[in-house]
Every structure is written in C-alpha cells, then in structure tokens.
Amino acid sequence: MPARDVFLATLVVAIWGLNFVAIKLGVQEVPPLFLTGLRFLFAAIPLVFFVKKPATNLRSIIAYGLCLGAIQFGLLFFAIKLGMSASLSSVAMQLQAFFTIGIAFVVLKEVPKPWQIVGAIIAFLGIAIMGSEQAANAQLVPFTMLIIGALFWGISNIIAKKAGQIDMFSFVIWTSLVPPIPLFAMSWLVEDQTAILNTFTNPTLIGTGAIIFLAYPATIFGFGIWNQLLKKHPASLVAPFSLLVPIFGILSGFLILGETMSPLAIIGGAVIFAGLLLNVFGGRIFARRANKST
Structure with a gap:
C-alpha cells in the first residue's frame, strides 16, 4: 500500500x-437512536443536492445504509447509552476486521492467510475474556450489541467493495439518506419523545457539537476515504488498520472522559490487539523467517 494511502487510513x-x-x-444529551439518525441526516443534507448519485444500483445504496447506519451505528449508540465505555466499545467494534475477512472469503473468494485465521482465533479469545466480565457485571446485552454491530460493519465493508468502481464520497452521502427513516421511526416508538423534541427546542453545545463531528469528519470524510481504500486494495489489507482505533479510542476516553479499564478488560483488549497485530504483520514475519532459512 502506498505511503499516502497508509497516511489516509x-x-x-x-x-x-x-x-x-x-x-x-x-x-448524554440526545436519545441514542435519534442521535444516530441525526448523524446521517446531516451527513446527507445538504450535500446530496450537490453530489451526483453514485453509479451503482439502488439495492447497494439501501443495503449499505441499513447495515452500516441503521443497524451497526444504531446498536453502537444504544450500547454506549446502556453503559458501555467509549474505550471498551472502541476495542470490541474492531472485530469488524475479522468479520470483513471472513465475509470476503465467502462472498469474494478472497482466501485468508493462515496467520489471519490464527489472528482471528486469538482475537475472539480476547472477546470471550471481555464477555465473561461483562456477563458478571450484567453488561452482557450491550456488549453483545457491540459484537453484532461489528458483524454488520463487516457486511457493509463488503457491500461497499461490491458496489464497483464508483465515487465513494458520493456513495457515502447518498447511502446516508437511508438510515434516518428507520432510526427516527424506531426512536419515536421506544425513546423519550420529550427528550427528542428538546433536541430542537433546547439544543445544547455538546449535543450539537457531537452531531457535527459524527456527521462530517467521522462519516463523510472517514467512510468516504475508507471505502475508497477498500476499492483500491484487498479487504484483508485495509480492514486491519482498524486496530489503531482502540489506541485512539482508549487514549481519548482516558484524556477527555477520565475512563479506566478493569484488569480483565485490559487483558481481553490486549489479546484482541495481539490477534490484530498478527493479522497485519504475520505475512512480513513469516516472509522474513523464510528468507533467513534459505
């Protein structure tokens, strides 16, 4: 992968x-499902009026919007609202790298390397360690929501890759039109309607800032670049870059929110990280050993 693409990733x-x-x-300021819907609403509008529809079928647009926006992020936002820390969530969600590799094998016939399979086994062992603690702390439901969310992130990666050689920024903007509809409907049915209305009648600086950050840097720029990289390179090469997300997630959670992780969570996170490292650098390690032995 060129240095420029490494920097962007x-x-x-x-x-x-x-x-x-x-x-x-x-x-903390806006109901989670409603916040998720606002994220994608503002990611789509007003840009959708100035950006041409991507040259792909409507099915891909709807499928990506539902899998990534409505399901993956809906589950993530709700799990955090139920008490999952930003630090732990950033670790658990990175299972998407292995879900992506597995789905790419089934759908795209991209055969994973032996060290990628071993790395996945190690990472899922880390998830089991974390999951045992969450079960003991009565947090198993939101933790499971994160794992399911990671699965749908993997699915959305493959949908983006199968969408073809298209403008990925346009793809992200147009697919962002899909999630608000089911998210707003579900929010109105299950969340506090007064809190929903207060989002407009009494907006807060934190709530507004969160929406702006989630809509533009995280969604438009982030997924636009990410999908462009997936289009140019094998999924098994791009997806593992997400191993850096927990580093930034844990660091920012500590510095901004004052979060800490329990010893068992740290052990589980370290095991997951070890699996991700093997997935990324395993090829180079085995290649060097092979060269030394010849």
Whole structure:
C-alpha cells in the first residue's frame, strides 16, 4: 500500500477513535437512536443536492445504509447509552476486521492467510475474556450489541467493495439518506419523545457539537476515504488498520472522559490487539523467517 494511502487510513482511524468519545458525550444529551439518525441526516443534507448519485444500483445504496447506519451505528449508540465505555466499545467494534475477512472469503473468494485465521482465533479469545466480565457485571446485552454491530460493519465493508468502481464520497452521502427513516421511526416508538423534541427546542453545545463531528469528519470524510481504500486494495489489507482505533479510542476516553479499564478488560483488549497485530504483520514475519532459512 502506498505511503499516502497508509497516511489516509491512519488519519481515518484516528478520527474514528475520537468518534467513540463524541458518541458517549452525544448520547448524554440526545436519545441514542435519534442521535444516530441525526448523524446521517446531516451527513446527507445538504450535500446530496450537490453530489451526483453514485453509479451503482439502488439495492447497494439501501443495503449499505441499513447495515452500516441503521443497524451497526444504531446498536453502537444504544450500547454506549446502556453503559458501555467509549474505550471498551472502541476495542470490541474492531472485530469488524475479522468479520470483513471472513465475509470476503465467502462472498469474494478472497482466501485468508493462515496467520489471519490464527489472528482471528486469538482475537475472539480476547472477546470471550471481555464477555465473561461483562456477563458478571450484567453488561452482557450491550456488549453483545457491540459484537453484532461489528458483524454488520463487516457486511457493509463488503457491500461497499461490491458496489464497483464508483465515487465513494458520493456513495457515502447518498447511502446516508437511508438510515434516518428507520432510526427516527424506531426512536419515536421506544425513546423519550420529550427528550427528542428538546433536541430542537433546547439544543445544547455538546449535543450539537457531537452531531457535527459524527456527521462530517467521522462519516463523510472517514467512510468516504475508507471505502475508497477498500476499492483500491484487498479487504484483508485495509480492514486491519482498524486496530489503531482502540489506541485512539482508549487514549481519548482516558484524556477527555477520565475512563479506566478493569484488569480483565485490559487483558481481553490486549489479546484482541495481539490477534490484530498478527493479522497485519504475520505475512512480513513469516516472509522474513523464510528468507533467513534459505
């Protein structure tokens, strides 16, 4: 991967690390499903009136919008509202890298390398360690929501890759039209309607700032660049860059929110990170060993 693309991938995951702090702050001011809907509404409008529709089928646009926006982010926002920390959420969501590789194998016939399979096993062991603690702390439901959300992030990565050689910024903007409809409907049914109305009648600086950050740097720029990289490179090469998200997520959670992680959560996170590292650098390690032995 060229140095420019490495830089862009790193910048995107840094923004996504801060994204978890923005979500944590945002759901304290705005109901989570409604906040998710606003994120994508403002990501789509007004840009959709100035950006040409991407040259792909409507099914891909709707599928991506539902999987990424309505399901993945809806589950993530709700899980954080239920008490999951920004730090732990940033770690758990990165299972999307392995879900992406697995789905790419089934759908795109991209065969994972042996070290990627071992890395996935190690990472899921880390999730089991974390999950045991969340079950003991009665946080298993929101933790499970994060895992399901990571699965749908993986699905959305493959949808974007299968959309073809298209303008990915246009794709992100137009797919952002899809999530607000089901999210607003669900929010009105299950969330506090007074709190929803207060978002407009008594907007707060934190709530407004969270919406702006989530809509533009995290969504338009972040997913536009991410999908462009997925279009240019194999999913198994791009997706693992997300291993940097927990670093930025944990650091920003500590510096901005004062969050800490329990010893067991740290162990589980370290195991997940080890699996991600093997997934990214395993090829180079084995190649060097092979060269030394010859």
